[in-house]
Amino acid sequence: xxxxxxxxxxTKVFGSNGAAVHALRxxxxxxxxxxxxxxxxxxxxxxxxxxxxxGCLDKPTAGxxxxxxxxxEGLSGRELAQIRNDKIGFVFQQYNLLPKASVLRNVELPMLxxxxxxxxxxxxxxxxLERVGIPEKAKVLPAALSGGQRQRVAIAxxxxxxxxxxxxxxxxxxxxxxxxHEVLELFVDLHRQGNSxxxxxxxxxxxxxAQRQVEIMDGLIKLPEAA
Amino acid sequence: MFNGAFRERVRNSWVEMRxxxxxxxxxxxxxILGVASVLGGFSISDSMRKRSMELYVRMGGLxxxxxxxxxxxxxxxxxxxxxxxxxLRTADADEGEEIDSSSVDGIALRKDAxxxxxxxxxxxxxxxxxxxxxxxxxxxxxxDQGRDFTMHDIxxxxxxxxxxxxxVSVFFPNxxxxxxxxxxxxxxxxxxxxxxxxxxxxxxxxxxxxxWRNRIIAIPTTLVARRFEGDQYHRVDxxxxxxxxxxxxxxxxxxxxxxxxxxxxQQEDFRLDDVGARVRKEQSQGxxxxxxxxxxxxxxxxxxxxxxxNIQMATLKERxxxxxxxxxxxxxxxxxxxxxxxEALLLTxxxxxxxxxxxxxxxxIITASIGIPLHIDAKSFVSAYLLAxxxxxxxxxxxxxxASRLSPMEALRYE
Numbered sequence: 242x243x244x245x246x247x248x249x250x251x252t253k254v255f256g257s258n259g260a261a262v263h264a265l266r267x268x269x270x271x272x273x274x275x276x277x278x279x280x281x282x283x284x285x286x287x288x289x290x291x292x293x294x295x296g297c298l299d300k301p302t303a304g305x306x307x308x309x310x311x312x313x314e315g316l317s318g319r320e321l322a323q324i325r326n327d328k329i330g331f332v333f334q335q336y337n338l339l340p341k342a343s344v345l346r347n348v349e350l351p352m353l354x355x356x357x358x359x360x361x362x363x364x365x366x367x368x369x370l371e372r373v374g375i376p377e378k379a380k381v382l383p384a385a386l387s388g389g390q391r392q393r394v395a396i397a398x399x400x401x402x403x404x405x406x407x408x409x410x411x412x413x414x415x416x417x418x419x420x421x422h423e424v425l426e427l428f429v430d431l432h433r434q435g436n437s438x439x440x441x442x443x444x445x446x447x448x449x450x451a452q453r454q455v456e457i458m459d460g461l462i463k464l465p466e467a468a
Numbered sequence: 469m470f471n472g473a474f475r476e477r478v479r480n481s482w483v484e485m486r487x488x489x490x491x492x493x494x495x496x497x498x499x500i501l502g503v504a505s506v507l508g509g510f511s512i513s514d515s516m517r518k519r520s521m522e523l524y525v526r527m528g529g530l531x532x533x534x535x536x537x538x539x540x541x542x543x544x545x546x547x548x549x550x551x552x553x554x555x556l557r558t559a560d561a562d563e564g565e566e567i568d569s570s571s572v573d574g575i576a577l578r579k580d581a582x583x584x585x586x587x588x589x590x591x592x593x594x595x596x597x598x599x600x601x602x603x604x605x606x607x608x609x610x611x612d613q614g615r616d617f618t619m620h621d622i623x624x625x626x627x628x629x630x631x632x633x634x635x636v637s638v639f640f641p642n643x644x645x646x647x648x649x650x651x652x653x654x655x656x657x658x659x660x661x662x663x664x665x666x667x668x669x670x671x672x673x674x675x676x677x678x679x680w681r682n683r684i685i686a687i688p689t690t691l692v693a694r695r696f697e698g699d700q701y702h703r704v705d706x707x708x709x710x711x712x713x714x715x716x717x718x719x720x721x722x723x724x725x726x727x728x729x730x731x732x733x734q735q736e737d738f739r740l741d742d743v744g745a746r747v748r749k750e751q752s753q754g755x756x757x758x759x760x761x762x763x764x765x766x767x768x769x770x771x772x773x774x775x776x777x778n779i780q781m782a783t784l785k786e787r788x789x790x791x792x793x794x795x796x797x798x799x800x801x802x803x804x805x806x807x808x809x810x811e812a813l814l815l816t817x818x819x820x821x822x823x824x825x826x827x828x829x830x831x832x833i834i835t836a837s838i839g840i841p842l843h844i845d846a847k848s849f850v851s852a853y854l855l856a857x858x859x860x861x862x863x864x865x866x867x868x869x870x871a872s873r874l875s876p877m878e879a880l881r882y883e
Contacts, residue, residue, distance in 0.1 A: 298796060299877040319800045325876075326798020337793040337880075341483050346476075354798045359472040398797065 243310045245406055245437040246272040246295060251304035252460075253290050264290040266460035267304070272406075272439065277432040279448035280441045282457035289410070291457060292441050296329055296408045297321045309405040326354050330399025334411035336391040338383040344370065344394050345379040351401040369397040373427060389420030396427060400436075407431065407438045413447060425450055473803075474810075481811035485818070488783075495779050496819030498772005502765045503823025503856045508830040509761020510848035515835045517751055518843040519670060526668050526678075528608035530744035531573075531714070533721055535560065535707040535728070540737035553735050558689075558702040560728055560738075561601070564709060567723045574710035576603035579689045579703070581696035583653040587639035594635075596652055596685050598692030598704075604630070604663070606708050609684070614646050614661035617688055621660075625690035630661035632684035650685075655695050657687060672839030717742060762855075769856065773863035780812065780867035791871055792879030801872035808868035809861075816860025820853050827852065 251268040254261050264287045272278050282288040293299040294306065297313055300321075306314045309328055313321065325331075330351075338347050348366040357365070370376045373393040375386075383391055392412060399407055409428065413421030429450060432438050440451060448454045456463040485492040524530050537556050540546075558577065565572050577600030585594045600622050604611070614630070621628050629650055636645045645659045666678040693702060709724070711717045721740055728738050784791075791804055799807075828844065835842040 293877045296796070298880065299875070319802070322795065322798055322800035322876075325796060331796050333793075333880075337789070337796070339790060339793065341487060342480070350794070351797045353473055353476055354794075354800075354803060356473070362472075402798070 242274055244271045244307075245274045245276070245309055246270060246439075247307045248295075249305045251291070251294065251301050251306060253287075253294060253299070254302045264460055265294070265301070268457075268460075268462055270455065270462060272437060275432075275435050275437055277428070277438045277450075277452045278440070279451035279454045280439055280457060281443060281445065281448045281454055282463075283443065286457045287460040288441055288457040290460075292408060292410055292439075295406075295439065296331060297325050326351055327402055328405040330396075330401070330404035330407045332392070332395050332399050332407065332409040332412045334414040336383070336388075336395045336415075338391060338394055338398075340383055343380055343382055344375075344386070347383065347394055348397045348401055351398060355402050365401065366397070369400055370394075372400070373397045387420070388416050389423060392416065392420075392424050393427065396424075396431075400431075405437060407436055409438065409440045411442055412440065413442075413444075421447075477807050477810040478814060480807065481814045484811055485815060491779060491783065492815060495776050496772075496815050496822070498768060498775055499816050499819030499856050499860060500772075500823040500826060502769035502772055502859070503820045503852045504827040504830055505768060506762060506765030506855055507824055507827030507844075507848055507852040508834070509765065510758060510852065511827070511831040511842065511844040512834050513754060513757045513761065514845045514848060515831070515840055515843040517754060519840045520747075520751070523668060523670065523677075524743070524747055526608055526666075528606050529710070530747055531710055531712050531717075532606060532743045533709045533711060533717065533724070534741040534743065535564075535709075535724070536739050536741065537705065538737055538739040540735050549733050550735055550737075553733050553737055554701045555703050555732075556705070556707060556738055558600070558704060560731055561704070561707045563727050563731060564707065564724050567727060568716065568720055571711050571713055571716040571720055572709050573712045574602040574606055574708075576601045576606040576706075576708040576710075577689050577704045578603060578706040578708070579692045579697065580705055581692045583696060584651075585639065585685060586651040587648070589641055590639050592638065594685055595683075596687060596692065596696065598689040598696075599686045600689035600704070602710070603708075604686070606710055607681075608666070609681075610664045612662050612664040614659070616661060617686075622688045622690055625688055625694045627655055627657040627691060628660045628687065629657045630663060630684075630686045631659055632663050632682040633665040634679070634682040635685050636662055652685070652687065653696060655691070657691070670840070674839070714744070717744065765852070765855065769859040773859050776812070776815075776860075776863050777866055780808075780864070781870070784867055784871055787871075788874060788879045788882040791874055792876055792882065795874070795876035796880055801874075804874075805868045805872035808871050809864050812864030812868065813857075813860055816856055816864075819860075820856040823856065824849060824852065 248268050248270045251265055253265040254263050256262055268291060280288050280292065294301050301314055304314065305312060308324065313324060345366050348369055349362045352362040352365060367376065367379060370379055373396050375390055375393050378386060378390060383394065386394065413424055416424060425447060428438055428440065442448055535556060540550055561575050561577055565575055579598035581596045581598060582593065583596050585592055604616060617628065620626065631645060639650060640648060645662060648659050649656045650659060663684065666681045667676050668678045669676055689704060711720055721742055725740060729736060732738065794804060831844065832842055
């Protein structure tokens with residue numbers, strides 16, 4: 242089966258000439274469909290940069306990247322936006338919900354950009370809220386929710402367009418241990434249901450819940466020690 | 469637009485505006501003032517124009533062509549032809565009507581004299597107005613008591629008079645003028661009619677600019693010719709044609725000029741005055757005020773527009789993260805651009821409505837203070853609104869474009 246992610250020689254250079262910073266220096270990475278991978282590494286290792294490129298938020302300086310079988314490294318901003326909308330679901334550490342829109346509207350937003358009809362948006366958003374376990378919060382504003390609930394909304398939003406890949410950047414970083422664990426349980430559930438998930442974290446205990454750990458060090462993947 | 473994205477954008481913009489009321493108010497201030505001053509300015513000059521139109525209508529209408537005598541000898545001695553010329557005569561009026569009798573809706577003759585006027589109560593030197601044809605109607609007079617002159621009165625030079633209210637109060641202060649006799653010069657004439665009082669104040673509280681019209685003492689032109697300023701050629705001071713059809717006027721005026729010239733031994737000793745054309749020309753000079761008002765509206769819209777861009781750019785900083793989130797979940801730059809534009813245009817729209825309301829209030833206050841009725845043309849509403857819309861659109865472009873060009877990664881990381 243085609244891997245969900247396949248990169249070859251992915252590099253990213255910030256700045257130019259004298260002040261150039263090599264954030265990624267040739268990443269070779271493959272993630273199989275349905276895999277649950279933890280991306281770990283200390284801050285400054287390049288894992289956020291890799292995450293941005295994998296999430297199509299940024300373009301690599303060189304190298305190739307195929308997401309769900311589609312080469313994306315040369316695409317325009319508009320095409321990337323469409324891929325993000327269609328194939329990727331983001332979950333951020335700071336939730337990044339729109340504060341002035343209700344929970345329901347937040348979850349509907351990716352479907353709005355995808356051109357889904359109003360009726361269907363509503364139905365699907367309610368269904369997703371049910372799935373993350375907070376169907377009763379549809380009408381409230383994010384400010385009225387606890388951190389864990391907000392992250393559930395963010396997860397529901399990330400699932401809105403049935404993405405090929407879920408990308409979570411420190412999803413439990415702002416939560417206490419108990420709620421953090423509940424959120425992780427949700428990811429494990431989603432994985433069981435067949436979703437491909439990449440979770441970025443610096444917490445090894447969280448990484449341990451994934452099937453596989455990929456460690457980034459100085460812009461390169463650190464080869465796993467023989468287990 | 470049809471899946472509700474447009475609706476959603478409008479809704480979000482509305483929420484954004486409401487939640488940042490102070491900022492939104494400041495942003496729309498330029499639009500409000502601009503629209504108010506354009507509308508206010510326009511409606512004040514519209515009101516003035518409307519008022520002067522009323523004045524002309526009350527003076528007997530704009531659909532008139534006056535023919536007056538005019539000196540043909542500019543300098544030196546007159547030529548034999550000029551000496552022999554007879555001037556403006558009753559015959560000119562008759563021949564004028566024959567040009568296009570279907571277009572001519574009325575003819576008035578006027579021949580003035582000055583004479584001593586006496587009654588039991590007063591004895592004054594007064595202007596006497598000899599009138600013929602439909603003079604009273606064409607000059608905006610109406611009979612209050614008694615009757616108008618008949619054809620017979622004019623043909624036979626009957627010794628009858630019609631008085632204005634001032635003349636009545638001077639010569640017959642007891643109010644029993646009708647049927648009484650007035651001596652004009654040596655001629656006793658009978659008062660057969662009394663005119664309605666004529667009043668027109670351009671602004672409230674001003675003098676009645678029609679007051680001298682109430683001084684009229686009218687008698688038939690033929691009586692003036694026979695007893696005061698008479699000659700065998702039936703000369704008159706003024707001939708007026710009423711032409712109701714606007715498009716017939718120019719043609720008639722040209723033909724009349726030819727006929728009169730032929731009639732006057734090729735001497736241009738007459739002057740044609742197309743009242744409607746003259747008034748329209750005078751009024752178009754008032755357009756300079758419109759331009760001034762438009763300009764001041766323009767300037768405040770530009771000022772407001774620049775303030776708007778500034779505020780928008782400043783708030784963009786606060787909203788970079790939000791833009792980043794939207795981009796991350798798949799909003800293309802185009803969508804971000806549309807969202808910012810929607811917000812700016814909604815602001816302009818609401819601002820213009822407030823501006824229109826203020827503009828109406830503003831012109832109400834001004835017209836009330838100068839004492840003329842308020843008249844607002846629908847055209848002024850539309851042009852003030854369109855002007856604001858255009859400015860709102862143009863000044864919204866830059867911040868919206870800036871927002872749409874943000875890199876999603878940098879926008880997301882922005883603190």
